Amino acid sequence: MPNKPTEMEQRPKLHTETGDRPAGPPSHSVEELLNELRAHQIELEMQNEELQRIRAALETAHNRYLDLYEFAPVGYLTLAPDGRIVELNLTAARLFGLERNNLLNCQLATLVAHQDSDRWRLLLKSALRHEGELKNFELLLKRGDSHFHAHLDCLPVMTEDKTPALRITLTDISKNVYAEEQLRLAAVAFEAQEGIMITDADKVILQVNRAFTDITGYRADELIGRTPHILNSGRHNETFYAEMWNCINRTGSWQGEIWDRRKNGEIYPKWLTINAVKNSEGVITHYVGLHTDISERKASEEEIKQLAYYDPLTSLPNRRLLLDRLQQALAASSRSEKYGALLFIDLDNFKSLNDNLGHDMGDILLQQVAKRLIACVREGDTVSRQGGDEFIIMLEDLSENTEEATAKAKTIGEKILISLNQSFQLSNHEYKSTPSIGITLYIDHQHTINTLLKRADTAMYGAKAAGRNTLRFFDQDMQETVTARASLEADLRFALEKNQLKLYFQRQARHDGLTIGAEVLLRWEHPERGFISPLEFIPLAEESGLIESIGRWVLEAACAKLKLWQDHAHTRHLQLAVNISARQFHHIGFIEQICTLLDKAAIDANRLKLEFTESLVFDNIYDTLTKMQRLKELGVGFSLDDFGSGYSSLTYLTQLPFDQLKIDQSFVRNIGIKPADTVVVQTIIGMANNLGMDIIAEGVETEQQRAFLKRHGCHAYQGNLLGKAMPLEEFERFLEI
Template identity: 50%
Template sequence: MSTKPNGPDPLRTKAETQLARAPETDGTPRPAKKLLHELQVYQVELEMQNEALRQAQVELEESRDRYVDLYDFAPVGYLTLTREALITDVNLTGATLLGMERSQLMHHRFAHWVAAEDSERWDRFFVSVLQDDERQSCELVLKRGHGSIFHAHLDCLHIKAGNDGNSVRISFTDVSERKQALEALRIAAIAFESHEGIMVTDACGVISRVNHAFTRLTGYSMKEAVGRTPAILSSGQHDRDFYQRMWVTLNEQKYWQGEMWNKRKNGKIYADWLTISAITGDGGNITHYVGIFSDITSNPESSAEIHRLAYYDSLTHLPNRRMLFDRLRQALAASSRNKHYGALLFLDLDNFKTLNDTYGHSIGDLLLVEIAQRLTANVREGDTEARLGGDEFVLMLENLSENTQEAVIQAGLIGEKIRDAVALPYIVQGLELWCTASIGVSLFYGHEASVDELLKHSDFAMYHAKNEGRNGIRFFDPEMQATLVERSALESDLRHALGRGQLRLYYQIQVNNERCAIGAEALLRWVHPERGLILPEQFIPLAEKTGLIVPIGVWVLQTACAQLRDWSTNPATHNLQLALNASALELRQPDFVEQVRQALSTTGINPALLKIELTESLLVDNVSDTVAKMNALKALGISFSMDDFGTAYSSLAYLKQLPLDQLKIDQSFIHDLGDNPSNAALVQAIILMGRTFGLDVIAEGVEAEAQMEFLNLNGCDAYQGYLFSRPLPLEEFEAFVVQVDAPEVTAALNPGRAKHRYAQLG
């Protein structure tokens, strides 16, 4: 019976085809000719089969070589053991790990390369592997041929082959480095939880980890500390020079240690012995700082110092807020007994911030010391002069007259004496300086008002004195009380406005020279159920003073990003850039960058469509932190505009440092363009400055065609103001943008240019 499959044999068919093409030999008998043909066909068929076999042999050898390479040069050592634990096979990696030639390992017991301390454990483990069909793992200390040891991880599998040909396959790797790393981490973890406080920050000084001792010593939990900076511990007892010297040493030597006064969460001041180490990466750049500190307040000297720091201002050595409040409570009790009036005088220096920034903080500090000395020299014995902080001082007068009018006169005379003394010139390090003070006065009689209320009354009166021209004295009166009550009510309502959904965003369009919409500024409005629409100038200062501006700012950011997401599906609005205002308090929040990043991630908007407007005055304090946060946001794709440009002194000083995209000309310069040539020159200078620094320039408060004409001729890029639209609620704004983008409306809004006196001002 034929063993060939049904159908034609392809090799035979091919052979016959080749012979059919060969020329016939004449004279050969037909049977012989046929037999010869058959033989030739089989010969060709055999040759082709041999060629196929040779090709298969080549492929088989190549496959075997690939397997051998993969087996020998795998990153893992492989062993095959008999039931007696004799090595019958090992790859090149395994031999290298054991430090032996492959031939020296064959037919030797694997136990010979197991360290003595693990010998019994290996024997028990191997028996367990032979009794089980599941993969099993263990870690052993193995010996190399030259005597060194290493930690190895073994994966073992029992292979049953019949006729007692069972074997054990082993893969093993060197895990010594991992073991050492884990041991180092274990030791570090034990050290980290020592009795000394430890905090770890990133290169920007943001705390990433603290230990339990930190929590015990400071009162801040890990959750409260992580994500913030060590400034939460600042006692205010060290000046800028102290920190500057500390950072210079850290940057140069990567190490600093010394005594530092810090403040616990409960407000108590304590002394630390602090050691800071800078951790560098492979490139030499600092990646982390590690601070280790211990409480040394048990020293007698430290206890006395703590009392001084707790109750006295470190710069002027006047009583601080805590001591003032203690003495004021005693004064109220004394007034209640002896029926005499007392008074609080709240002093705030006029334009001190400008002077401080012009001449430097060191000159400003020396001036504060001089002023403190003048206060001490011009008050009565038994009165209290205190510094609340910054350029704010308070005088507490006791034992004034029993008569109200006489007490007012007495307090007024002392206030005038103080005002005149402060206004005299100062000589500070060869500089002649001038400074005045605005003074608010409130009387107290017994316990008619609390300590907090008295301070609030005198503070409020001081603001009236400042608003009335500075260098003056103002008493708190019933009219002020009514205003204060109104402000307190407004503050109470503001605390609930966000939760009750009363805040709204209005949008004012921004256009280019062709009057096409290019963006909008989001402006906050408060829609009160009884008071109606409340403008920002009425409640934003209150929000900043109370700290409510922080949660409100988060809401504005999230709402604006959500609006950009909604606009992305509308052809009329999908390319609009939305500008938001950021307050100083918002920017100082340690998580401000993360808040913006989260809002972008949640909404998925194009970051280039979000613009943050900053005011010049915001940039005066802590410029380095501001620049760092701006750069971090810039890396996300967000742009920045300098709002109210030209209204503060800092323009040129910081302009080159800041990663700005735009300058916004303040509306006060635009308003008087036609009547004030100085404003026209200033506007031209701002536009030129913007072009010099490669920045766009936008003008706000544009209300007249002539103003736009002048700005356009001088190279302004964009405009915002009532000439185009007032701030609109969302629905009205979206409808307005659709109209502006209509060709016929654009033509109507862009009349032919006519010469005007504004255009000739330059």
């Protein structure tokens, strides 16, 4: 097999091996050379077109890159190591709200919000130390006069000239931050103390917050998937709920007070607000309910109402609520043309109970009285407490006929009398109480409320004047009595200064006829009406408060007379007994008043004797005991007047420094006539002797009475048998002064 020629053997030989020039002309013709040149030219042209195409493509790509860079959705920054901006795109400039030329070579630190400036300096140093490591963080940056939240991705690099730089991608995340804040706020709001329930359009519960579960007592999993009907209290009818949902569907919301039921069955009030949530097409997709438990607020409102309109001791309506109801009752009476009635009830001798057993016992009595009064009236009637021991009952719809209305009011009044006359159990004390009841009818607006109350009050005083423990209806005679009483009170106010009040003296003597003194009695000589009985004007003076000034005048006159009498041998031993009223005695300055009078008159104190009634003594036993002891130290004497007619406690009587008991004239008058009264007289005399007290009988009219008293140990008397009450001049003539 012949050998394959080598590459050198195959290459055309241009010269001889000996180096001689070719023997003939070139092997290619001119035409071929031209063709080759033409082909080469075509190839160059094609290459030039490709270069042009590539150049155009590169330019297009470059422009596209510039567009992507300049108008990217994020900002691009390049910072020098000192924090200067050396390069940035248009987006970055827009984020800062400035022209690019105004930002180049500007320190980025000047664009950082004040609260983040220190943090930015630390972040810049940290980022530049870690070449090639991407750092990201958030900053609050400036945009004109406002700020925006930005996310920064920072990459430290080396530039072509080996200079370190920081490439930053800047993203405005303000909307994201705001959305996160809103979500946080929504989350906080959802878990606020106000209960929240979210349902779908079919009112199926989708979600509740913790406050809602706390309010209702249900767990969330017990509510989700069910309807709000689970909370229905049963206090609202279908009409209520239908109107509520009609309002929501019509207006988009509803709010109001509603009663719901907790899981434990408790019914409670809440304030409910329901809002409908609609989509972009206006279709309701959800309902959101805000539930506020207002139990405490309602309880506070009820407490305030209770304090404003009800008596705290008895829980009865007070005067304010009574007046409001009475106004409504008058309007109702005008429509129905039916009579109503007011019953004014006052407890007899209530003050004595407070003073003897204490105010706690008085409070218990008032509470028990309130319960009995409620039991005596109809359901629609009003029982109110006006204060102290005064109650007013308002009866409505009695009758169109006056006589029938009067009869019905009287029946209820008598029922009250029977009920309140039953014994009361006050702790360990059994107590008897009686009422005085005044009644007046009303219809339409014939009389004002104040007039009606005054008439009921007047009728009540009429019941007291009739002996208490009874009832009286208001009539015109009562009104005339009240008018006359008011006129008399006005005249009494001027009686002292016009010298109309006179002192009378009634002799007190021993069984042997020796005068031992006199009782000072007050008389009023009216310029028009003549002498007015003390039984008429003394109670009036007590009620009006005039008794204090009148009582002081009587004491001054008595002390002045004792001063004059001490200059005569046969009168210097005489005592004057002065009646002291309860109001006068319990006045805070009474002791000082007596001391001043005794010092001014410069008389022996034991010649002045103060006479007390049993009611005065036991009205306030502790004040009585204290004052009597102080006066006793001065030498003042004491006499217990009308003994036997009241309810004296022998225990207290032995503690009080009385010198004398005065037998009431009602017993003396019946000596030898009523055996029981005769025995009472004997008993009083025996008790006084055993207690070491003097005893005097008043109202002695006959020799038989005096003889009986002397025989049984009573040796001092007062009465017409010894001398009637007489003016000072006549009394002194009798004494032969």
